[in-house]
Amino acid sequence: MSSATQIALVALAAGIACSLAGVFLILRRMAMMADAISHAILPGLVAGYVLSKGPNILVGFIGATAAGLLTVVTVEALTKSRRVKQDAAIGLVFPALFALGVLVISKYLANVHIDTDAVLYGEIAFAPFDTLVINGQDYGPQSLWVLGSLVVINAVFLATFYKELKLSTFDAGLAAALGFMPALLHYLLMTVVAITTVGAFSAVGAILAVALIIVPPVTASLLSTRLPAQIALSLVIGGVSALVGYGAASLWNVSISGMIAVVLGVVFFTALLAAPRNGLVAQALRRRRQRSQFATEVLLVHLATHEATPEQAAESTLLHIERELGWSAEQSARISHNATQQGWVTYADGSLALTGEGRRVATLVAER
Amino acid sequence: MNILHDLLFDYTLRNVALGSAFLGVVSGVLGCFAVLRRQGLMGDALSHAALPGVCLAYMLTGSKMPITLMLGAAIAGWIGMLLILTIIRRTRVDSGSALGIVLTVFFGLGVVLLTVIQKRNDANQAGLDKFLFGQAAALVQEQIVTMGIIGGVALLVVAFLFKEFKLVAFDPEFAGTIGFSPNRIGTALTGLLVVAIVIGLNTVGVILMSAMLIAPAAAARQWTNSLAKMVGIAALVGAGSGVTGAILSVTQDGVPTGPAIVLCLSLCAVVSILFGSAQGVVWDLVRRQRSRAAMEAPR
Numbered sequence: 001m002s003s004a005t006q007i008a009l010v011a012l013a014a015g016i017a018c019s020l021a022g023v024f025l026i027l028r029r030m031a032m033m034a035d036a037i038s039h040a041i042l043p044g045l046v047a048g049y050v051l052s053k054g055p056n057i058l059v060g061f062i063g064a065t066a067a068g069l070l071t072v073v074t075v076e077a078l079t080k081s082r083r084v085k086q087d088a089a090i091g092l093v094f095p096a097l098f099a100l101g102v103l104v105i106s107k108y109l110a111n112v113h114i115d116t117d118a119v120l121y122g123e124i125a126f127a128p129f130d131t132l133v134i135n136g137q138d139y140g141p142q143s144l145w146v147l148g149s150l151v152v153i154n155a156v157f158l159a160t161f162y163k164e165l166k167l168s169t170f171d172a173g174l175a176a177a178l179g180f181m182p183a184l185l186h187y188l189l190m191t192v193v194a195i196t197t198v199g200a201f202s203a204v205g206a207i208l209a210v211a212l213i214i215v216p217p218v219t220a221s222l223l224s225t226r227l228p229a230q231i232a233l234s235l236v237i238g239g240v241s242a243l244v245g246y247g248a249a250s251l252w253n254v255s256i257s258g259m260i261a262v263v264l265g266v267v268f269f270t271a272l273l274a275a276p277r278n279g280l281v282a283q284a285l286r287r288r289r290q291r292s293q294f295a296t297e298v299l300l301v302h303l304a305t306h307e308a309t310p311e312q313a314a315e316s317t318l319l320h321i322e323r324e325l326g327w328s329a330e331q332s333a334r335i336s337h338n339a340t341q342q343g344w345v346t347y348a349d350g351s352l353a354l355t356g357e358g359r360r361v362a363t364l365v366a367e368r
Numbered sequence: 369m370n371i372l373h374d375l376l377f378d379y380t381l382r383n384v385a386l387g388s389a390f391l392g393v394v395s396g397v398l399g400c401f402a403v404l405r406r407q408g409l410m411g412d413a414l415s416h417a418a419l420p421g422v423c424l425a426y427m428l429t430g431s432k433m434p435i436t437l438m439l440g441a442a443i444a445g446w447i448g449m450l451l452i453l454t455i456i457r458r459t460r461v462d463s464g465s466a467l468g469i470v471l472t473v474f475f476g477l478g479v480v481l482l483t484v485i486q487k488r489n490d491a492n493q494a495g496l497d498k499f500l501f502g503q504a505a506a507l508v509q510e511q512i513v514t515m516g517i518i519g520g521v522a523l524l525v526v527a528f529l530f531k532e533f534k535l536v537a538f539d540p541e542f543a544g545t546i547g548f549s550p551n552r553i554g555t556a557l558t559g560l561l562v563v564a565i566v567i568g569l570n571t572v573g574v575i576l577m578s579a580m581l582i583a584p585a586a587a588a589r590q591w592t593n594s595l596a597k598m599v600g601i602a603a604l605v606g607a608g609s610g611v612t613g614a615i616l617s618v619t620q621d622g623v624p625t626g627p628a629i630v631l632c633l634s635l636c637a638v639v640s641i642l643f644g645s646a647q648g649v650v651w652d653l654v655r656r657q658r659s660r661a662a663m664e665a666p667r
Contacts, residue, residue: 031468032409039575081649083641084586087408087464092586095579096634099627107622207416207479211472218465255483261476268469278459 004250006141011242011260013147014200018212019238020154021196023231024189026217027169032087033190034213036075036094037068038197038206043101044068049109061198068194071097072187143203150199157192158231161185166227208257212238215264222268222275241267295335297365298325300344303354304362316351378618385614387507387515388629391571391580392606394519395564397526399581399606400588400599401557404537406463408585410452410558412578413467415565417448419478419574423485434511438518438566445562448474453555502573504614504625515567522563525556526599533557534595572626580606583633590644609633 025034044067048060071093078089132139139145158165168175168182175182193213200209220233245260252259273280299321306315314320322332336352339345344358354362395411402408418441425440426432448470455466526533532553535543540550561581568577588601613629642650 026465029462029464031462031464032412033464035409035412035468035471078641081641083590083644083647083649085403085406085408087406088403088582088586091408091412091578091582092634092637095576095583095630098575099579099630099634102624102627103631106624106627207472207475210468211476214465214468214472218461218469221461222459249480253483253487255479258476258479258483261472262480265469265473265476268473272455272459280454280458283458 006144007256008243008246010141010144010147010203011246011256012239013144013151014204014209015212015216015238015240015242015260016235017147017150017154017196018200018209019216019234020151020158020231021193022213022217023158023220023234024165024169025193025213026221027227028189031214031218032090033072033075034193034197034210036071036090037190037194038201038210039094040064040067040071040097041198041201041206043097043104044198046101046104046109050104061195064198065191065194067097068197069187069191072190072194146199147203150196154192154196157188161188165189204257204260208261211261211264212242215261215268216241219264219268219271222271222278237264237267292335292338295327295331296339296342296344297361299335299339299352300354300358300362301366303345303352304359304366307354307359313351316353318347318350318352321352381614381618383507383509383512384504384618384625385611387512387571388504388610388614388625389607390512390515390519390610391564391568392584392608392610392629393603394522394606395568395577395580396584396588396602396604396606397523397599398557398560398564399583399585400595400602401526401533401537402561402581403585403589404595405554405557407558407561408582409464409467409578410449411561411565411581412575413452413471414445414448414562415569415574415577416471416478417474418442418445418565418569419475420444420481421447422569423478423481427481427485434570435514438514438570441566441569442562444474445565446559449555449558449562453558457551502569502571502576502626504571504617504629507570511570515570518563519567522560525560529553529556530596537595572629576626576630579630579633583630583637584609587633587637587640587644590640590647592646605633605636609636 022034025031041064044064045060046063047067048063049055051063052059074093075086075089078084078092079086084092132142132145164175164180164185167178168180168185172182175185196213197206197209200212204212216234216238217230219237220230223233224230241263242260245263246256248263249256249259271279274282276282302321302325303316306312309315315324318332318336321327322329325332327335336345336347339352339358340347342358343355344361345352345354399408399411402410421440421442421444422437423440424444425436429436452463452466452470455461455469456463532543532548535548536550536553536557540554543550543553564581565577568580572580584602584606585598587605588598591601592598609629609632612632613625616628616632617623617625640648642648645651
């Protein structure tokens with residue numbers, strides 16, 4: 001396997017594993033918890049290093065995951081004390097842990113090489129050099145094994161607890177009443193998020209791990225309201241963005257993890273603008289359509305009110321309507337054109353008159 | 369006494385302590401509004417979002433002047449803020465997700481730009497990332513003056529619009545009904561956060577910035593139920609922790625300034641949550657214990 005293929009596979013595995021972990025996290029509105037967990041990795045690694053008196057991958061992994069879970073538990077304890085809100089609790093806990101990690105490194109482990117920058121950025125380009133060797137046999141990049149296992153673990157987790165997760169996410173009360181133990185599920189999900197973040201950060205960096213957990217599911221939620229479709233879409237978005245980001249980064253020779261995050265951003269903002277039902281463009285068009293429809297209806301009701309009264313002739317001139325309803329000339333031209341197009345009014349000598357169909361619509365609107 | 373003498377006459381310590389104290393005041397004051405409006409994590413997102421701005425400012429001007437980089441950081445932070453507010457106001461995406469997206473995507477863009485700058489191979493670029501990871505120990509007088517002016521303006525704005533900000537922080541609907549625009553005032557308030565962040569990037573760096581905003585406010589909230597007092601206490605807590613952290617880092621070997629300040633702040637927050645006079649956890653327990661004893665006492 002060439003090193004380019006290996007990097008691409010690592011990126012793809014990271015994209016899929018993280019998106020899988022993110023779907024329910026996003027639905028539970030806990031995106032920033034992933035950010036907090038990712039920052040707690042540093043003190044966890046430091047603790048693992050101190051405990052095992054040297055670099056040990058397994059102890060480091062356990063330490064980092066434990067620090068992530070410690071963050072979750074502390075944030076929840078603070079929130080439950082009702083002295084601070086959840087966002088403030090998150091913002092209190094992870095900087096404190098991170099500061100502790102940096103302090104211990106610079107005070108006691110100054111001669112050890114733990115690169116704080118590398119924890120944040122990660123360097124996926126080194127993935128092929130760090131291979132898994134057992135008994136002298138080379139089994140390929142270590143991060144590919146880690147992320148591959150995470151894909152399997154997360155997929156099994158989602159498949160096993162799909163029904164329970166869905167229920168406890170959308171109706172925690174009902175889930176508890178039916179005996180599904182939402183609290184236990186919650187901590188299981190948090191553990192999955194924590195091990196995914198820890199597993200992904202060494203390959204792609206903490207920030208990209210968070211990007212891959214949050215952005216694909218949120219983008220998917222803009223595109224569909226059905227849960228199975230959201231899961232499928234976020235997998236596709238996560239995987240494809242990882243590959244495209246890697247391609248673009250090699251083309252321009254820039255940071256791979258940074259570029260993947262940028263591609264994710266492009267996908268998200270495109271969806272934000274152009275999503276078929278909830279996109280900003282669709283919203284603006286809908287609002288414009290509704291505004292013009294409402295104005296047309298006002299016109300019809302106005303004409304109907306004054307029909308067969310002595311002042312009908314005066315009230316039906318376009319100029320008078322314009323003044324009375326506070327429309328600009330351009331607006332009234334557009335609206336009367338719209339009404340004529342629909343066959344609701346006829347226009348002659350600067351005056352409007354209802355057609356039979358227009359009279360019917362006006363009655364319907366007035367009764368509404 | 370030695371410390372007091374150094375605080376006044378030692379150039380490095382004086383600068384670091386002054387800069388940190390000043391940052392503590394500005395972020396303490398602005399943090400109160402952020403925490404009350406449940407925008408505590410906005411600071412974290414916007415400080416990350418500043419990275420591409422710093423890089424672009426350097427790429428366009430080739431200068432590492434603090435004011436240039438700060439301007440770049442501020443513009444990127446503003447754009448990030450407007451995007452976050454648009455996402456929250458116009459879609460069903462929750463605020464945490466909106467923050468997370470802008471945070472990671474902007475930071476990713478910044479990392480990409482950093483690699484572009486590194487490839488250009490000019491010696492001048494060294495240390496650009498230090499702007500973001502904080503290097504309070506290297507603060508020079510010129511930076512302190514810049515921080516003072518920008519932060520002073522932000523504090524003046526808060527003083528002038530205190531009434532409006534208070535209204536929007538506690539009851540945006542009511543503010544709307546009496547003719548203020550809660551969206552516009554809210555945007556202005558969040559925009560001032562960007563100012564605090566830009567000042568803070570120099571001193572404590574991206575990651576610890578959110579603690580500078582949240583911890584003083586969270587601590588102050590435990591001692592009072594009045595906003596004016598809360599703002600005052602938060603400013604004091606921020607300044608005190610800033611000076612203490614600065615002294616610790618200069619006098620102790622291998623203690624970086626940013627983490628020292630943040631750990632001081634965290635300690636203040638924990639102590640306040642436990643013992644704060646307005647809603648401290650411990651007093652609550654004591655009160656409950658007493659009333660239970662009173663109930664059970666034989667009459």
